[in-house]
Amino acid sequence: MLNDPIITMRGVTKVYGEGPTAFQALKGVDLEIERGDFVAVMGPSGSGKSTTMNILGCLDVPSAGEFLFHGHHVERLDRDQRALLRRKYLGFVFQGFNLLSRTTALENVELPLLYRGDERKARQEAGLAALDKVGLKPWWDHTPAELSGGQQQRVAIARAIVTQPDLLLADEPTGNLDSERSIEIMELLTDLNQNSGITVLMVTHEPDMAAFARTIIHFRDGVVESIEKGARA
Amino acid sequence: MIIGTTVTLAFRAIMRHKLRSFLTTLGIIIGVAAVVTMVTLGNGATASVKESISSLGANILQLRPGQGFGRGGGGPRPPDFDPDDVTAIAQQITGVRAVAAQAQSSGTAIYEGNNWSTTVNGTTASYFEAQQWALQSGRLFMPEEEEAGKSVCIIGSTLKNNLFKQEDPLGKQFRIKGVSCQVIGILATRGQGGFGNDQDDVVVMPIKFVQRRFTGNRDVSMIMIAVDDAYETSAVQSSLEGMMRERRNIKPGDPDNFNVFDTKQISDTLTGTTTMLTQIVTAVAGISLLVGGIGIMNIMLVSVTERTREIGIRLAIGAVASEVLLQFLVEAIVLSCLGGLMGLFLALIATAIAAPLMGVPFLFDVRINVIAFAFSAAIGVVFGYFPAKRAAALNPIDALRHE
Numbered sequence A: 001m002l003n004d005p006i007i008t009m010r011g012v013t014k015v016y017g018e019g020p021t022a023f024q025a026l027k028g029v030d031l032e033i034e035r036g037d038f039v040a041v042m043g044p045s046g047s048g049k050s051t052t053m054n055i056l057g058c059l060d061v062p063s064a065g066e067f068l069f070h071g072h073h074v075e076r077l078d079r080d081q082r083a084l085l086r087r088k089y090l091g092f093v094f095q096g097f098n099l100l101s102r103t104t105a106l107e108n109v110e111l112p113l114l115y116r117g118d119e120r121k122a123r124q125e126a127g128l129a130a131l132d133k134v135g136l137k138p139w140w141d142h143t144p145a146e147l148s149g150g151q152q153q154r155v156a157i158a159r160a161i162v163t164q165p166d167l168l169l170a171d172e173p174t175g176n177l178d179s180e181r182s183i184e185i186m187e188l189l190t191d192l193n194q195n196s197g198i199t200v201l202m203v204t205h206e207p208d209m210a211a212f213a214r215t216i217i218h219f220r221d222g223v224v225e226s227i228e229k230g231a232r233a
Numbered sequence B: 001m002i003i004g005t006t007v008t009l010a011f012r013a014i015m016r017h018k019l020r021s022f023l024t025t026l027g028i029i030i031g032v033a034a035v036v037t038m039v040t041l042g043n044g045a046t047a048s049v050k051e052s053i054s055s056l057g058a059n060i061l062q063l064r065p066g067q068g069f070g071r072g073g074g075g076p077r078p079p080d081f082d083p084d085d086v087t088a089i090a091q092q093i094t095g096v097r098a099v100a101a102q103a104q105s106s107g108t109a110i111y112e113g114n115n116w117s118t119t120v121n122g123t124t125a126s127y128f129e130a131q132q133w134a135l136q137s138g139r140l141f142m143p144e145e146e147e148a149g150k151s152v153c154i155i156g157s158t159l160k161n162n163l164f165k166q167e168d169p170l171g172k173q174f175r176i177k178g179v180s181c182q183v184i185g186i187l188a189t190r191g192q193g194g195f196g197n198d199q200d201d202v203v204v205m206p207i208k209f210v211q212r213r214f215t216g217n218r219d220v221s222m223i224m225i226a227v228d229d230a231y232e233t234s235a236v237q238s239s240l241e242g243m244m245r246e247r248r249n250i251k252p253g254d255p256d257n258f259n260v261f262d263t264k265q266i267s268d269t270l271t272g273t274t275t276m277l278t279q280i281v282t283a284v285a286g287i288s289l290l291v292g293g294i295g296i297m298n299i300m301l302v303s304v305t306e307r308t309r310e311i312g313i314r315l316a317i318g319a320v321a322s323e324v325l326l327q328f329l330v331e332a333i334v335l336s337c338l339g340g341l342m343g344l345f346l347a348l349i350a351t352a353i354a355a356p357l358m359g360v361p362f363l364f365d366v367r368i369n370v371i372a373f374a375f376s377a378a379i380g381v382v383f384g385y386f387p388a389k390r391a392a393a394l395n396p397i398d399a400l401r402h403e
Ligand SMILES: Nc1ncnc2c1ncn2[C@@H]1O[C@H](COP(=O)(O)OP(=O)(O)OP(=O)(O)O)[C@@H](O)[C@H]1O
Pocket: A016, A017, A023, A024, A025, A043, A044, A045, A046, A047, A048, A049, A050, A051, A052
């Protein structure tokens, strides 16, 4: 199952801004992530973790270098093609949950399916199944305001996995949660990785959370400093 | 993404913010309601002006002394006509269907303790023929009654109702200006005249009787000429004017001391005026509709800023730019269409209430309803496009960061 790279980055750089105010956030990142891996990305603040995640999530493009997803050059795709790629293969969990307010958990989870053009019934079934997976089926008609932080993050994860993506990207998924909720989320991600075959890539500052990963990548000053095997490897 | 899904999304977004949505569409609601109400009431007013003027009778010329309405300014009072003028018109002008001389007076009618002050119209049977005014019951003047100036009368329905109440007046005698007269006919109801006067508040008597007992001379104050349908009213009018100048010895170059009043011409002028007024008011209402559209754009722009995060989320989970554009566009269109529908409904209520108050008929005009609705939908497209374009152009990462 391993040994097949789902992601390859070669000499990826990212420059924000232009002229004298330009800032180089990534200074040549080389990275290979194997299918089915559970990766934790660590590093000091400002080291380029989120920038890398955004590129991996096809939300942004590198300034230079190559980024291959399933062997395809993403840096050559236009905005809409990248959107279609996100829709089909990627699930993204954001630090700030980023759920639609005044919208029920189920409607939030259904959203990616709506853009995929699924029928109402299929949407509901898949949405409820995803909520079930994160243990929130009974809360399907609650809006984010009626859910706890941990529950909101689980809804966000349900939304990310409802399309059965190949790759789940999570930028500090436990950043806003207490340690008990954080461990629940980590167990959920581990379960998705092991039982649903989803490759998981997660940014975290906490070694406790990184301990759930199989591979740990350390960033520093816009480059990959080191790659080590995690506790679960 | 299929349109149906976009419409679902738009409805969801609108329902999530009911108050804001309602306030957004308020401009459209008021604009559409104003336009439709104005046009509907304007049409009703035009129709009622037309109707009251045509009730004077089509192709009727009224010959009066003096210039224009009334009897002219200072100077000697222009003379009335005499009975020979009437005969001359009937015999010498081609294209005349009927000629009726009129001598008018007024007075209080009395019957068994009921009083009613009314207009006395002295004329001949051809008066009814000229105007095509039928009797409801009874009969017209006999030629010998006209010739002898007998004290017989034909009364309008207003006078009948007020003087005789429930009684049948036919054959009854009542007194007016100190003389007694017998009712021989009752006129069919005609309603308001072109100047808001009640045409049914009248007693019609043979002109000779009116001249002898009331006016005290043989003067004819007005001559009504009905033009044959086969002839041009204007041609008849000019030969009439030529003849009257000759008969009244007016020197070439001197102004007429009489005037010919063409009911059709007046009708055209008055309907032209109401139509123009309707157009002006409608244009003003149209501007308010446009302002309503700008209101939609304004709120949509605010909404795009306010919902930047939402747009970021949609883009991040795989919406393509055109889908976001479509969603916001459809939202604007749905809003403006809902506003349009509510406006039409409001207009329906407003016109149904206002029309009877203004005394104009309520004419539901499908065309203006369709036009106003289509216009409101178009406003949604035009004013929704810019904010939608803005939403779609957002960068997902920046949008997600937006607080
Ligand atoms: N849109 C942007 N414009 C300009 N500079 C940016 C932008 N996004 C990030 N940066 C800069 O790039 C550098 C890397 O940012 P990034 O968000 O990748 O860091 P990070 O490793 O995720 O940090 P943290 O742990 O605090 O989230 C930072 O110095 C940041 O200021």
